[in-house]
Amino acid sequence: MKLTILGGGGFRVPLVYGALLTDHAEGRVTEVVLHDLDDSRLYAVARVLAEQASTVADAPTVTATTDLDEALRGADFVFSAIRVGGLEGRANDERVALAEGVLGQETVGAGGIAYGLRTVPVAVDIARRVARLAPDAWVINFTNPAGLVTEAMSRHLGDRVIGICDSPVGLGRRIARVLGANPREAFIDYVGLNHLGWVRGLRVAGRDELPRLLADSDLLGSFEEGKLFGVDWLRSLGAIPNEYLHYYYFNRETVRAYQQAEKTRGAFLRDQQARFYEEMRRPDAAALTAWDRTRAEREATYMSENRETAGAGERDADDLSGGYEKVALALMRAIARDERTTLILNVRNQGALSVLDMDAVIEVPCLVDANGAHPVAVAPLPDHATGLVCAVKGVEREVLAAAESGSRASAVKAFALHPLVDSVNVARRLVEGYTAVHPGLAYLR
Ligand code: G6P
Ligand code: MN
Secondary structure, eight states, rough: EEEEEETSOOOOOOOHHHHHTTTOOOOOOOOEEEEOHHHHHHHHHHHHHHHHTTTTTTOOEEESSSSSHHTTTOEEEEEEEOOOTTTHHHHHHHHHHHHSOOOOSSSSHHHHHHHHHHHHHHHHHHHHHHHOOOOOEEEEESSSSSHHHHHHHHHGGGGGGGEEEEEHHHHHHHHHHHHTTTTTTTEEEEEETTTTEEEEEEEEEEEOHHHHHHHHHHHHHTHHHHHHOOOHHHHHHHHHOOGGHHHHTHHHHHHHHHHHSSSSSHHHHHHHHHHHHHHHSSOOHHHHHHHHHHHHHHHHHTTHHHHHHHTTOOOOGGTTSHHHHHHHHHHHHHHHOOOEEEEEEEEOOOOSSSOOOOEEEEEEEEETTTTTEEEOOOOOOOOOHHHHHHHHHHHHHHHHHHHHHHOHHHHHHHHSSTOOOOHHHHHHHHHHHHHHGGGGGGOOO
């Protein structure tokens, strides 16, 4: 089985390859093709993978190419993990928004819109090529903003593109852990958009255990979301929000903390990764050790300003190991080998969340088998959550419209309608500011 990874020179690729190395069963991935625009990044990552594979007998072969069409031909699965504009682009997404006094973040608010505007045209081009060159392939989209980008690709690939994120899985795992439940036996009742969802229940053997958590202050305050949002607020909501909702519920504090930070997250990662890729140019560098050190530092500092504003302290050691690669591997196995499972994924709604139309991509538990991912019907959201979900889906639709038509007015509308952008004038200045720094937005007229 052939797996093509787009953004194959990306920093997280060794996580995926590490997960593949644990799979020795019949029907596993035997061939990995890395695609990237940048040769030197491919070379760096290939070095790490070679060290990872050195002790594994049946390790999948790895080849690298900068030719997209060649990478796609014959692929059974395509992982799309690109970063249009690189980490410099991410740092600019943050900086321009924060200078206007609104949230600058990779996926949420103005920063997420800017990132979406430059990513959608590229993702659509990839989707069109997959439809032509590898029409039977399944595309697993890691590229952020994941919900929006998956929806853009689904217009060309239908249900053959599935978006993934590790945050709902991590959230479910944490809640199960504090409740003493086995995450494999628990059904997590979660729904929303990517980075905008809520856990409303956790059922074990048909019994909802969430009320027990909400009633117990010690338990509730003991894990990441309890520390971030505070026990009282979680109780008021009667649900556990995805950590990214911290940017909504505590917007003023997070914006201020991000403005005051020595470096934004994107700038920190830009500099950190520049050092890693530079180090990989040295022929004697210990690739895997250098990669792992860089990864550990990245994970330890994830959302550190948010945790600081909330007084949440350090991250729990159990939360540090990522989850993307595990979700991706579980999804691929379920489809390729009909190993039925339930995963929280980004797919077309198909009626699961009745306030949105059938084609809107949402994040929801799905039954996955050889026929793909099928969203499970879930209880409706409360009005306040429905309001946010509908507002942000409306923004995403304006981004898609702007990317398709090149209309600057649509881009302004996308920013202006976002709940975290507080004036149409700010939206206009954001479009000015972003088009000035991002060559990838030159298409907006
Ligand atoms: C979580 C999110 C991802 C995001 C990542 C950002 O895993 O679910 O969507 O890419 O965090 O982490 P970073 O280290 O890039 O700030
Ligand atoms: Mn995510």
